[in-house]
Amino acid sequence: MLVQSSRFRFLFPPIQKRIPSSLSFSVASSAMDSASPSMLFLCGKSSTESEIAKSLKINDTLNLPNGGKVSALLQSEINTFRFGEDAFNVDLFWNSLSTKRFGRFLIWSPLLPSTHDIVSHNFCELPVGTVCVADTQFKGRGRSKNAWESPRGCLMFSFTLQMEDGKTVPLVQYVVSLAVTEAIKDVCDRNGFPFIDVRIKWPNDLYLNGLKVGGILCTSTYKSKKFNVSSGIGFNVGNEKPTTCLNTVLKELSTTPNEFRREDITAAFFNKFEMLYDIFINQGFQTLEELYYRTWLHSGQRVIVQEKNEDRVVENVVTIQGLTSSGYLLAIGDDNQMCELHPDGNRNLQKKSNRLTIQKISGKAWILEALMPSSKTGFFENTRGYQLYDRVPEFWPAL
Numbered sequence: 001m002l003v004q005s006s007r008f009r010f011l012f013p014p015i016q017k018r019i020p021s022s023l024s025f026s027v028a029s030s031a032m033d034s035a036s037p038s039m040l041f042l043c044g045k046s047s048t049e050s051e052i053a054k055s056l057k058i059n060d061t062l063n064l065p066n067g068g069k070v071s072a073l074l075q076s077e078i079n080t081f082r083f084g085e086d087a088f089n090v091d092l093f094w095n096s097l098s099t100k101r102f103g104r105f106l107i108w109s110p111l112l113p114s115t116h117d118i119v120s121h122n123f124c125e126l127p128v129g130t131v132c133v134a135d136t137q138f139k140g141r142g143r144s145k146n147a148w149e150s151p152r153g154c155l156m157f158s159f160t161l162q163m164e165d166g167k168t169v170p171l172v173q174y175v176v177s178l179a180v181t182e183a184i185k186d187v188c189d190r191n192g193f194p195f196i197d198v199r200i201k202w203p204n205d206l207y208l209n210g211l212k213v214g215g216i217l218c219t220s221t222y223k224s225k226k227f228n229v230s231s232g233i234g235f236n237v238g239n240e241k242p243t244t245c246l247n248t249v250l251k252e253l254s255t256t257p258n259e260f261r262r263e264d265i266t267a268a269f270f271n272k273f274e275m276l277y278d279i280f281i282n283q284g285f286q287t288l289e290e291l292y293y294r295t296w297l298h299s300g301q302r303v304i305v306q307e308k309n310e311d312r313v314v315e316n317v318v319t320i321q322g323l324t325s326s327g328y329l330l331a332i333g334d335d336n337q338m339c340e341l342h343p344d345g346n347r348n349l350q351k352k353s354n355r356l357t358i359q360k361i362s363g364k365a366w367i368l369e370a371l372m373p374s375s376k377t378g379f380f381e382n383t384r385g386y387q388l389y390d391r392v393p394e395f396w397p398a399l
């Protein structure tokens with residue numbers, strides 16, 4: 001969820017047993033820290049962006065939070081180093097990019113603490129639409145301030161955008177998620193790959209064959225009457241552990257040795273995002289809802305919510321209908337009462353009825369089970385988000 005204030009953060013209770021579901025491994029980031037500056041290669045698609053790159057280098061403008069140092073270089077200097085064949089190929093990216101605003105100024109690094117820190121910390125120094133890509137990062141940012149190691153094979157990038165209407169800011173993460181799934185379809189179509197069905201798990205995870213393969217993180221700050229939004233995407237392209245990845249699934253479906261390339265996906269993302277974002281800003285998210293609902297996992301999903309009030313445990317069954325205008329889950333109970341489901345801070349889940357009364361469900365309440373039209377699927381909340389199982393798991397979050 002895009003964080004504007006603390007009450008929009010999600011609680012993920014501790015669990016007794018964990019199924020791997022992240023796009024990367026959690027690590028003690030200090031173990032990978034280096035005293036040497038992070039190399040940032042500043043690249044522009046046109047002469048305009050290339051001049052910006054030269055200015056940023058000459059003025060030594062960019063830096064990392066907490067005094068972290070960077071070494072700014074230009075695209076022309078990439079070939080003076082030996083990074084290996086699996087390094088991000090900037091020219092391949094340029095060849096596939098057809099945008100007018102997003103992704104045209106690129107910062108690439110072979111190793112970074114966090115792409116998100118680069119764009120958010122230097123937001124005002126960079127042109128809007130700047131993207132930062134890293135081959136490896138060791139202080140990647142996740143929800144609830146989780147730190148992630150993101151090894152080679154992951155596609156990791158963050159980019160900037162600027163918005164004026166605060167009511168639409170929480171919805172932009174859905175446009176980002178949709179652009180990722182549409183980009184995968186586009187790359188498949190252009191290369192003659194089999195269809196890869198990447199789905200959206202609300203609010204900001206990406207799933208493939210029932211396993212998490214990616215996630216979205218959006219943050220914003222408010223300055224000079226505008227919201228400066230930094231959006232980060234992480235996606236398992238070639239690293240099949242701890243769950244699976246695009247290339248593993250493609251290999252299973254293909255009779256020829258095909259592979260997704262990070263450069264193609266990144267360019268396809270920005271091509272799709274720019275189009276979807278313009279629709280979103282000019283016509284509203286309602287115009288994109290039909291496409292979004294075809295892509296997410298939750299339409300018609302019936303969930304059992306258990307609430308503990310003092311000494312009583314109450315279970316309510318609701319059916320997910322879609323999203324509310326504010327971006328939360330819209331559900332209907334068996335009593336036909338419409339309600340809005342969303343988290344409140346790090347401890348409570350709220351159920352907000354159409355009468356605008358708020359009932360807080362205690363921290364010991366969570367969704368016990370989701371009943372899908374086609375199968376019975378366990379659906380519960382843990383430190384990695386909602387997980388889907390063929391049956392209700394025998395373990396539950398510790399009380």
